[in-house]
Amino acid sequence: MRTTSNPVFRNLPKQEGNGYASFGSATAGASQATQQFGQPQYAPAEPYQTGPTSRAMTIDDVVTKTGITLGVLTISALVSYFLVNNNADLAAPLVIGGGLVGLVLVLVATFGRKMDNPAIVLAYAVAEGLFLGALSFMFTSVEFGGVGGSALIAQAVLGTFGVFFGMLVVYKTGAIRVTPRLTRMIIGALIGVVVLALGNLVASFFVDGGLGLRDGGTLAIIFSLVCIGIAAFSFLLDFDAADQLIRAQAPEKAAWGVAFGLTVTLVWLYVEILRLLSYFNND
Numbered sequence: 001m002r003t004t005s006n007p008v009f010r011n012l013p014k015q016e017g018n019g020y021a022s023f024g025s026a027t028a029g030a031s032q033a034t035q036q037f038g039q040p041q042y043a044p045a046e047p048y049q050t051g052p053t054s055r056a057m058t059i060d061d062v063v064t065k066t067g068i069t070l071g072v073l074t075i076s077a078l079v080s081y082f083l084v085n086n087n088a089d090l091a092a093p094l095v096i097g098g099g100l101v102g103l104v105l106v107l108v109a110t111f112g113r114k115m116d117n118p119a120i121v122l123a124y125a126v127a128e129g130l131f132l133g134a135l136s137f138m139f140t141s142v143e144f145g146g147v148g149g150s151a152l153i154a155q156a157v158l159g160t161f162g163v164f165f166g167m168l169v170v171y172k173t174g175a176i177r178v179t180p181r182l183t184r185m186i187i188g189a190l191i192g193v194v195v196l197a198l199g200n201l202v203a204s205f206f207v208d209g210g211l212g213l214r215d216g217g218t219l220a221i222i223f224s225l226v227c228i229g230i231a232a233f234s235f236l237l238d239f240d241a242a243d244q245l246i247r248a249q250a251p252e253k254a255a256w257g258v259a260f261g262l263t264v265t266l267v268w269l270y271v272e273i274l275r276l277l278s279y280f281n282n283d
Contacts, residue, residue, distance in 0.1 A: 057246055061255035065118075069125045069259040070266070076129020077136070084137040091134045098131030106264060115257030124260065128267050135271065139278045152281060156274040163228070163269060167235040178240040186237060189230045196223070216279045224276040231269040238262055 080098070084091045105124040109115045140152050170176050196213060204210030213223045242258040 055252055056249035057252050057255050059246060061252055062242060062246070062258045065121075065255040066259040066262055069121055069256075069263050072122050073125040073129040073132070073263065073267075076126045077133035078129075080130040080133025081137050082133075084134045088137075088141070091138050094130045094134035095138065098127045098129070098134065101127040102131055102267075109257075109260060115260050116251075116253045116255075118253070118256050121256045121260045121263075125263065128263070132267065132270065136274065139274055152274070152277050155277055156270055159273045159277075160266060160270040163232050163273075164235060164266065167232050168239065171236050171239045176236060178236050182233075183237060186230060186233050189226075190234070193223075193227055193230060214275075221276065221279055224272050224279070227272045228269065228276065231265055231272060234265050235262075238265055 080094050084094060102124055105120055105127060109117065109120050109124070114120050136153050136156075140149050171178075176182070196211070200210040200213040202210075204214075209215040212219045214220055238258075238261050241261070245254055245258065
């Protein structure tokens, strides 16, 4: 299994087997040798052994679990938005609290190897929904210096799912093949933007605007476009990881882990698109 830029998928199996219908085709990476950062090929491993009461995961399981997760996130975001709309003082607590809880759950799921735990996945969806609902209000409310209203949120949602389905088509058609080199490039770029974002945050404590990566200027626009591009290409690695998991005949509950990973990337992409749109609406 190739390493993916999404930490939630890091512990997927390193094997292929005769599996069910999956995200992509052989040209999209399923027929490639299993590699990691250019290391020698792993020896073939046995597919998952499912118990008598369980079955192997299919693409239908992935779609269903992802739909449930996004549904919970959407409901939570709507509740958060209307709460903040009625009481603007709740905005900061919901953004900070939801964001921190979501981050903790990602760390617990990743390092505790609980990616397929539905309770953790749905709890993450609730926390991120509270975060996104309040954050969306702050980006679009004049009270917080935002503009655009609900139209800006609708544009960000459409843009997010437009990128998602566009990259899914790219993966299925094999227009861009997921290779170890592509994986290394995306992971390197991801580490780079994280370091820059943290550096900008630290600098903002001493200099107004920090490094200028989030102040709405030309550099901020370029940085957001780079982040959106990296998030988009991360979907290719996520699709490939899910594809390999299906082919390895992982248990049905593993679909929760796939839904978790895709949701993490979708949340990041939405925030970056919303931020970019807010820059243009402030001009």
